Every structure is written in structure tokens, then in C-alpha cells.
Amino acid sequence: MAAFEEMGVLPEIAKAVDDMDWTLPTDVQNEAIPMILGGGDVLMAAETGSGKTGAFCLPILQTVWENIKDIESGKTAKVNKDAPVRWQLSYSDRDSGMAVTPDGVRCQSRDGKAWQGVRANKGVTAPGKYYYEATVADEGLCRVGYSTTMASLDLGTCKNGFGYGGTGKKSNCKQFDDYGGSFGLHDVIGCFLDFDNMTMSFSKGGQDLGLAFSLRSEFKGKAFFPAVVLKNAELVFNFGDTPLKFPPTGGFVAICEAPSNCTATGLTKASDQDQVLKPKNNAPQAIILEPSRELAEQTLKQLDLFGLHVDNPKIRTLLVVGGVPVKEQIRALSAGVDIVCGTPGRLEELINTGQLALQSCRFFVLDEADGLLKAGHEKLINSIHASIPKLTPDGKRLQMVVCSATLHSFEVKKLAERLMHFPTWIDLKGEDAVPETVHHVVLHVDPRDDDLWHNLRQHVQTDGVHAHDNVRKGINSPETLSEAVKMLKAEYCLKAIDTHNVDKAIIFCRTKVDCDNLEKYFNLRGGGARNMGNPYSCVCLHGDRRPQERKGNLESFKNDEVKFLICTDVAARGLDITGLPFAINVTLPDEKSNYVHRIGRVGRAERMGLAISLVADVPEKVWYHGEWCKSRGKNCNNTRLTSEHGCCVWYNEPQYLADIEEHLGVTIQSVGRDLKVPLNEFDGKVVYGEKRGNTGSNYQTHVEQLAPTVDELLALERETQIIFIKRQYGKIYPWER
Numbered sequence: 001m002a003a004f005e006e007m008g009v010l011p012e013i014a015k016a017v018d019d020m021d022w023t024l025p026t027d028v029q030n031e032a033i034p035m036i037l038g039g040g041d042v043l044m045a046a047e048t049g050s051g052k053t054g055a056f057c058l059p060i061l062q063t064v065w066e067n068i069k070d071i072e073s074g075k076t077a078k079v080n081k082d083a084p085v086r087w088q089l090s091y092s093d094r095d096s097g098m099a100v101t102p103d104g105v106r107c108q109s110r111d112g113k114a115w116q117g118v119r120a121n122k123g124v125t126a127p128g129k130y131y132y133e134a135t136v137a138d139e140g141l142c143r144v145g146y147s148t149t150m151a152s153l154d155l156g157t158c159k160n161g162f163g164y165g166g167t168g169k170k171s172n173c174k175q176f177d178d179y180g181g182s183f184g185l186h187d188v189i190g191c192f193l194d195f196d197n198m199t200m201s202f203s204k205g206g207q208d209l210g211l212a213f214s215l216r217s218e219f220k221g222k223a224f225f226p227a228v229v230l231k232n233a234e235l236v237f238n239f240g241d242t243p244l245k246f247p248p249t250g251g252f253v254a255i256c257e258a259p260s261n262c263t264a265t266g267l268t269k270a271s272d273q274d275q276v277l278k279p280k281n282n283a284p285q286a287i288i289l290e291p292s293r294e295l296a297e298q299t300l301k302q303l304d305l306f307g308l309h310v311d312n313p314k315i316r317t318l319l320v321v322g323g324v325p326v327k328e329q330i331r332a333l334s335a336g337v338d339i340v341c342g343t344p345g346r347l348e349e350l351i352n353t354g355q356l357a358l359q360s361c362r363f364f365v366l367d368e369a370d371g372l373l374k375a376g377h378e379k380l381i382n383s384i385h386a387s388i389p390k391l392t393p394d395g396k397r398l399q400m401v402v403c404s405a406t407l408h409s410f411e412v413k414k415l416a417e418r419l420m421h422f423p424t425w426i427d428l429k430g431e432d433a434v435p436e437t438v439h440h441v442v443l444h445v446d447p448r449d450d451d452l453w454h455n456l457r458q459h460v461q462t463d464g465v466h467a468h469d470n471v472r473k474g475i476n477s478p479e480t481l482s483e484a485v486k487m488l489k490a491e492y493c494l495k496a497i498d499t500h501n502v503d504k505a506i507i508f509c510r511t512k513v514d515c516d517n518l519e520k521y522f523n524l525r526g527g528g529a530r531n532m533g534n535p536y537s538c539v540c541l542h543g544d545r546r547p548q549e550r551k552g553n554l555e556s557f558k559n560d561e562v563k564f565l566i567c568t569d570v571a572a573r574g575l576d577i578t579g580l581p582f583a584i585n586v587t588l589p590d591e592k593s594n595y596v597h598r599i600g601r602v603g604r605a606e607r608m609g610l611a612i613s614l615v616a617d618v619p620e621k622v623w624y625h626g627e628w629c630k631s632r633g634k635n636c637n638n639t640r641l642t643s644e645h646g647c648c649v650w651y652n653e654p655q656y657l658a659d660i661e662e663h664l665g666v667t668i669q670s671v672g673r674d675l676k677v678p679l680n681e682f683d684g685k686v687v688y689g690e691k692r693g694n695t696g697s698n699y700q701t702h703v704e705q706l707a708p709t710v711d712e713l714l715a716l717e718r719e720t721q722i723i724f725i726k727r728q729y730g731k732i733y734p735w736e737r
């Protein structure tokens with residue numbers, strides 16, 4: 001049996017994996033796939049290129065497919081529509097963050113901030129005395145009692161709701177008064193409604209707690225429904241269908257025994273359960289949130305590849321990203337979608353307009369989670385999470401998967417604590433790390449040492465921050481040196497390409513304008529963009545390029561139609577370009593985790609890669625357009641410093657380098673201007689872009705290294721045999737003496 005099948009992966013998916021030539025799962029897949037298939041929440045903190053995408057796509061695809069099959073085959077509980085409607089919690093009359101199990105007697109909310117409420121599907125009217133029980137199944141905050149259908153689901157906060165809370169307070173109309181003492185895990189709360197005396201009272205563990213509320217005359221003839229509101233808690237109800245723990249006395253009967261003329265129907269219909277079990281067309285079972293369009297496309301492609309042989313039904317996936325007409329996405333949603341993979345903006349739009357429903361979602365994935373948080377999407381993540389029921393209609397818990405090569409931030413840990421359910425960390429290194437397959441070096445750029453920039457016949461167009469400065473050789477002012485750094489970096493970039501015969505590389509610049517300028521310069525030096533033999537053929541990928549252009553550019557780079565992809569950090573994370581051998585950082589990222597992601601575009605799937613970072617030894621003045629910049633950088637020419645209400649800062653690259661080194665706990669090897677990567681460091685036997693091979697010369701040193709250990713083992717074996725012979729035959733041989 002193939003390795004993936006041994007982990008419980010469907011044969012159809014294992015076949016697709018086989019088609020991709022994946023013979024063995026990677027370490028992170030080995031751990032994550034069974035865990036996700038088993039229903040767990042997972043935080044994956046493995047290195048770049050270690051196969052995290054497959055580690056979550058594969059089990060999610062499988063679970064979603066199995067769930068659809070279960071519904072189709074009737075394995076998941078179905079409602080008999082002709083049966084009398086029994087007492088249970090409502091699927092309709094509840095807050096979206098409140099989950100109700102298929103049997104309708106257990107409810108749960110994992111929202112730790114907002115109260116989430118639910119009412120029963122039926123209520124009672126006068127006359128009579130009624131009783132039901134609620135048992136606390138998981139610690140948290142709760143209030144339980146009765147309300148009319150006019151009441152807020154936040155029980156006890158309006159005039160129509162009456163509750164008794166775990167903190168020992170009764171409440172109606174937001175009036176909280178001491179009552180009955182606190183209660184918690186495993187406590188059974190009895191809820192009494194007496195229409196004869198128009199009163200409500202409660203018991204705890206069978207002990208009557210006395211009168212809680214006298215109902216005002218306005219409630220005469222009104223129907224009251226069992227109701228509860230929770231904050232990160234779980235309760236189980238017994239309306240009397242099963243034996244009550246503390247059967248009531250004094251004329252009270254279990255509420256399910258109320259005669260039909262005293263029974264009111266709530267907002268639940270008998271068909272509700274059916275509707276919820278079978279996801280609505282626009283209610284996907286999984287939502288995968290990605291930080292960039294390209295990454296969302298890539299993940300979706302991976303899902304579709306895994307699903308190639310999965311039929312009856314085919315899993316319907318949808319890409320939800322901006323920059324393309326929303327109509328098509330809406331059409332696809334109404335036709336039916338099982339898994340959605342998208343970026344924050346468009347997802348939010350579709351959720352807010354009700355085009356995308358969250359009620360059937362059972363997987364919520366945050367890929368590149370730290371990147372999503374840094375980009376300011378925490379509010380959206382929280383609101384999507386709050387809107388997804390935490391228990392699916394068939395009783396399965398919402399599963400969250402959070403992953404990145406750089407997950408070790410305080411913000412991620414806080415998010416996990418808040419949103420995830422006892423998550424398992426799959427953290428093979430325990431810290432942000434660079435894979436062994438990535439060789440990364442620094443080339444220092446110092447215009448004081450290298451006067452190449454003095455006499456350049458052609459040079460890169462710089463970003464214009466020194467347009468109003470007096471910069472010229474001979475004046476070693478900070479501005480002149482900064483301008484020189486910009487020129488030198490473009491030259492060093494070309495030199496790195498020539499020295500290492502680079503025929504494919506991803507090149508990171510700090511700004512969009514830097515990308516555009518470098519693209520122009522590459523084409524200038526390479527004989528023009530249309531020159532078929534251009535040794536520096538390139539395309540750009542950054543936020544100012546139209547979505548179609550971005551897509552086309554990435555494709556032409558992947559398909560080897562051009563050699564270089566010049567991009568901002570929009571391409572730093574996740575992009576998977578098979579066998580990419582080289583990466584160049586024209587400028588270090590100011591966000592240190594992005595260094596790991598940028599250089600992680602090479603050295604993936606066990607292939608070797610080299611990343612060269614150009615680091616200026618002198619300060620470089622650069623653009624920094626904050627919120628204060630009205631045009632957000634477009635045609636901005638405010639070259640004053642931010643401290644003077646401008647849009648520029650002095651970039652201190654040695655400091656950024658020190659921060660990155662401290663973060664990774666390594667000193668990054670420096671190379672000289674000849675750009676030769678030291679052989680002793682990387683043993684000179686790797687071919688960048690290729691898998692590490694065995695080397696004959698190494699074999700010889702290997703034998704030499706092992707020889708003393710082999711001798712020692714030989715001596716030990718000899719000794720053991722002698723002891724054995726002595727014991728066996730009691731003889732002493734000459735060689736022993």
C-alpha cells in the first residue's frame with residue numbers, strides 16, 4: 001500500500017498524489033494529515049517548501065467529499081418529516097455563532113467575546129406548570145430560562161427574556177440581581193414556569209432556589225420558550241423526552257408533555273434539520289483564506305489536482321479573489337460550491353452581501369496566518385470565525401488549520417488561543433528556520449569602497465527620492481552615497497546573474513517603483529524587452545499591475561518564457577515555482593519574517609537554492625508612503641522625511657540584517673564582490689535548482705571517518721564471542737591468555 005494510503009488517504013486522492021510523483025509524505029504531512037482527518041485543530045509551523053499546502057488541502061478535500069457521500073447515502077441522520085415535531089433547540093432561532101447538535105438537545109458556543117443565544121423550537125402558553133432541565137457540559141458563561149419569540153436571543157437583556165446565570169444572578173431587562181448562587185460544570189438547572197401563579201423559578205441539583213420572577217400582566221396569554229445564552233460554553237437540555245434527573249413535584253410536568261392546545265410553535269420548521277444537513281449551494285464546507293491572489297490560485301490548483309480522480313460527486317472549488325468580475329463568483333456560488341479559497345477583500349464582500357453563507361462551514365484555514373494578521377485582517381478573521389457555527393449539523397466540530405513558516409509570533413499564539421479548539425502544534429523546528437536546502441549569503445554594497453558608480457555609462461533609473469538633492473560624485477554626502485547605493489545595487493544584481501550563470505531567479509525589491517525601474521534597466525541592458533535573446537528578460541509582479549497582467553507574468557516566468565520575476569513582497573510568501581534555483585534581495589525586507597519567506601522561494605521540495613541579499617553599508621533614503629500620503633505613493637513627490645510630514649525615511653539595512661540574524665539565531669555568510677560562494681561552507685557540490693545528489697568523493701572521507709568506530713565494534717564483538725564460548729564450553733583459548 002502506498003505511503004499516503006497508509007495514513008488513511010482515499011485511494012482516489014492517493015492516485016492523484018502518485019500522479020504528482022510524491023512517493024512519500026513530507027514530515028509535516030506525516031503529522032498533519034492524520035490529525036486533520038481525525039478532526040483536530042492544527043497549527044503548522046514548518047519551513048518554507050515543506051509541503052504545508054498539501055498537508056491541509058488533502059485531508060480537507062477528503063473530509064468534504066466523505067461528508068457529501070454520507071449525506072447522500074443517508075448515513076447522516078435525517079428527519080422524518082411526517083413524525084410529530086419533537087421538543088428541541090431551534091436551528092433557525094439562534095445566533096450564528098451558536099451550534100446545535102442534530103438531536104437538538106446540545107448547544108455550544110466557542111465565541112469568547114459575544115453572547116450567543118438559542119431558543120427551543122416550541123413554547124408553552126397558559127394554563128399549566130412546566131419544567132425542563134439544562135446541564136452544564138462545558139465550563140463557560142451561561143444564562144438559562146424562558147423568553148418569548150419577541151425577546152432578544154441575549155437572554156435577560158430585554159423585557160421579554162428571563163434568565164438565571166452561572167455567576168449567581170437572575171436577569172430581566174438587563175437588571176441583574178443576586179439569585180440562587182453560582183453554578184458550573186455538571187450542575188443541573190431546573191427551569192420552572194408556573195402559569196397558574198405567573199411565576200418563574202429555578203432549582204440547582206434538585207434544590208429549589210425560590211421565586212425568581214413574577215410575570216407582569218402584559219405576559220398573560222403569551223407563549224414562553226426555553227432559552228439559553230452562552231459565552232464559550234456548552235449546555236445539554238432535557239425537555240422530558242428522556243428521564244429527568246430531578247423530576248418536578250407540585251403539579252409541574254415536563255415541558256414536552258404540554259397539551260397541544262398549550263403548545264406554541266417557534267421559528268423552527270420540521271424541514272430545518274434537513275436544510276442544515278444538506279449544505280445550501282452557496283454554503284461551502286471549507287474556507288481557505290490566503291494573503292495574495294497568486295497564492296489563492298496556487299492553493300486552489302493544488303486542491304483541484306488532488307481531486308482529479310475523486311468523482312461522484314466531484315468536489316466543487318471556487319476561487320474568490322478581487323480584480324475579476326464578482327458576478328461570475330456569485331453565479332458559481334449559487335450553482336453550488338464545496339470549498340472556497342480566497343483573499344480577504346472579496347471574501348468579506350461576498351459574506352457581507354449574503355452571497356456566501358457560512359452555516360455549513362466545517363474547515364476554516366488561515367494560510368500564512370502571520371502575514372494575514374500583519375496585513376490587518378484580524379477583524380475579518382474574527383468576524384468570519386464568529387459567524388461559523390462551531391458544531392456542524394451532524395455534530396462535528398469546526399476545524400481550524402493555521403499555518404506558516406513563521407508562526408512564532410505573539411499575535412498568532414493569541415489568535416490560536418482565542419479561536420482554536422485545543423490545537424496541536426506541528427512545529428518541527430520550534431522556531432522560524434531556513435531550510436537546509438537554502439544557501440543564503442549577503443553581499444555588502446558600499447559606495448565608499450567601490451567607485452564603479454562614478455563612471456557608469458548607463459545606470460538604473462533610481463526612485464527619485466534625491467530629485468531635489470545635490471547628489472554628485474566628489475561629495476560624499478549621505479544623499480550622494482544613498483543614490484550611489486541604488487545604482488550599485490542594480491549593477492551587483494546583474495553581476496550576480498552573470499557570475500552564477502543565473503537563468504532563472506526571483507528578484508525582490510522594496511517598492512513597486514523599484515521593480516518598474518529594475519525591469520526597465522534589465523531590458524535596456526539586455527537589448528530590449530522584445531529581444532528574443534535578452535539575457536535579462538523579465539516581468540514584474542506587484543500591486544499596481546492589473547490582475548490579468550500579474551497572472552500572465554507569473555505564468556510566463558513559470559513557463560520559462562522569461563528569466564526573471566521582479567517583485568515586491570506580494571510574492572514573498574507561498575509561491576511555489578518548481579526547482580527555482582536563485583533568489584536575489586535587492587533590498588532586505590523591513591519585516592524580518594519576510595526574509596524567511598522570500599528566500600524560501602528557492603530550496604523547495606528538497607531542491608537546492610541560493611539566495612543573495614544586497615545590503616547597503618551606508619544609509620539609503622527610500623520612499624515610505626503611510627496613511628498620511630493622500631495618493632498612497634502614486635505620483636507622490638514629497639521627498640521630505642516622515643518626521644517632516646514627508647514620505648521618505650532613511651533605511652538602515654545593517655540594522656535590518658542584524659535583526660534578521662538575531663531572529664534566526666545565525667550569522668549570515670558574507671560574500672565578496674566576486675560573489676563566490678565559499679566552497680568549504682557549501683561543499684561546492686550542489687547544483688542550484690537540482691536535488692542534492694550523492695557525491696563519490698564524499699564516500700571516501702565517509703569511510704575514513706567511520707573506520708575507528710568500525711574497529712571498536714569489531715573488538716566488542718570479539719569480546720562478546722569469547723564470553724559466550726567461555727560460558728558455553730568453559731574453555732580458555734590461547735589467544736585469551
Ligand SMILES: Nc1ncnc2c1ncn2[C@@H]1O[C@H](COP(=O)(O)OP(=O)(O)OP(=O)(O)O)[C@@H](O)[C@H]1O
Pocket residue numbers: 021022023024025026029046047048049050051052053054404405573574575576578600601604605
Ligand atoms: N510529499 C511530497 N513529495 C514530493 N513533493 C512534495 C510533497 N509535498 C509537497 N511537495 C512539493 O513541494 C513544494 C512545496 O510545497 P508547498 O508549496 O506546499 O510548501 P509550503 O510548506 O506551503 O511552503 P511555503 O511556506 O513557502 O508556503 C511543492 O512544489 C509541492 O508540490
